Amino acid sequence: MYARTIGDRTLTFGVSGMLWRDNLIMYDRQTDSWWAQATGGAIQGKLKGSTLTAVPSEMMAWKQWRDLHPGTLVLAPPGGSTRGSRDQYASYHSSNRIGVTGRTRFAGEADPKARIVGFRTPAGATAVFLDALKRTPVLTAGTDAERVVIVAVPDRSTARAFFAGAHEFEVSREGDGRVWLKDRKTGSEWDGYEGRATSGALAGQRLIEVPAYLSYWFSWRSFFPDSALVK
Amino acid sequence: MLAVMMVALAVLSAAPQRPWTEEIKVDGDPVMRGLPKDAIPAIDVPVFVPADKADFVRDDEPVIGVVMGGEARAYSTWLLNAHEIVNDTIGNRSIAVTW
Numbered sequence: 184m185y186a187r188t189i190g191d192r193t194l195t196f197g198v199s200g201m202l203w204r205d206n207l208i209m210y211d212r213q214t215d216s217w218w219a220q221a222t223g224g225a226i227q228g229k230l231k232g233s234t235l236t237a238v239p240s241e242m243m244a245w246k247q248w249r250d251l252h253p254g255t256l257v258l259a260p261p262g263g264s265t266r267g268s269r270d271q272y273a274s275y276h277s278s279n280r281i282g283v284t285g286r287t288r289f290a291g292e293a294d295p296k297a298r299i300v301g302f303r304t305p306a307g308a309t310a311v312f313l314d315a316l317k318r319t320p321v322l323t324a325g326t327d328a329e330r331v332v333i334v335a336v337p338d339r340s341t342a343r344a345f346f347a348g349a350h351e352f353e354v355s356r357e358g359d360g361r362v363w364l365k366d367r368k369t370g371s372e373w374d375g376y377e378g379r380a381t382s383g384a385l386a387g388q389r390l391i392e393v394p395a396y397l398s399y400w401f402s403w404r405s406f407f408p409d410s411a412l413v414k
Numbered sequence: 415m416l417a418v419m420m421v422a423l424a425v426l427s428a429a430p431q432r433p434w435t436e437e438i439k440v441d442g443d444p445v446m447r448g449l450p451k452d453a454i455p456a457i458d459v460p461v462f463v464p465a466d467k468a469d470f471v472r473d474d475e476p477v478i479g480v481v482m483g484g485e486a487r488a489y490s491t492w493l494l495n496a497h498e499i500v501n502d503t504i505g506n507r508s509i510a511v512t513w
Contacts, residue, residue, distance in 0.1 A: 200449030246473035252486035256462035
């Protein structure tokens with residue numbers, strides 16, 4: 184989820200029909216610039232180089248959301264909100280389930296009501312327990328082939344996730360809850376909220392964000408039962 | 415999202431899957447076109463109903479939820495899968511909801 188307003192301009196987005204680095208490319212109707220859906224960054228066009236501000240969002244079963252927010256509104260299918268309109272849509276839900284191959288999974292107990300931050304990558308789904316991030320605000324998940332660094336947001340209510348690539352990150356410093364990372368190889372310092380190197384040899388480099396959603400373990404597990412856990 | 419594009423591509427082409435075509439390279443990697451612009455229609459004018467009127471969402475299906483300015487809104491992932499993007503405004507904040 185992104186804020187559509189950049190500076191004094193509010194953009195509306197459409198689906199371009201194109202992919203880049205396995206990313207869906209959005210376009211804005213105002214300038215026809217191309218935007219990578221997973222990072223919110225404009226990769227082409229008049230607004231190339233701009234980045235949309237990510238807005239934290241949650242994911243859970245409809246029933247759980249309704250119980251938590253009884254007055255909630257819910258998006259209606261365009262063209263009608265009857266039960267029959269659901270049949271007009273192909274079932275894309277199952278195609279969003281990513282297969283899991285050769286991942287390490289943790290067995291054992293986890294509190295079903297625990298808050299987790301969930302994300303999906305080509306390697307599969309992962310659930311990071313928020314309690315783990317209260318102990319240390321930076322965690323790493325995945326394998327050498329696909330490493331993801333997870334960084335708690337300043338108030339620790341959720342976290343952002345980024346593909347770490349070959350970088351090995353550790354905490355550099357913290358201030359007002361904000362976290363700066365350091366990569367082991369060059370010692371460059373990175374803003375943990377933006378995933379961007381702010382000093383050192385790699386200054387200016389940006390990590391690719393993995394969209395991550397605050398959820399409940401029992402919710403996330405029901406949709407992605409093969410999730411790896413980070414506790 | 416790649417899987418969703420492939421399914422949409424198969425649904426929208428009458429014949430066997432049309433090939434992806436390379437448009438240009440950006441930062442060394444190709445931008446590939448699989449569908450015409452807007453073949454997957456984003457929602458530009460979202461309409462909402464209260465929870466008790468929502469007979470089209472199942473209890474156990476995932477929704478993306480947000481609370482802004484005291485107002486709670488949910489977007490079911492099956493609608494997000496079909497439309498990819500919802501351009502919405504809550505209070506005075508304009509947001510793009512994607513999944």
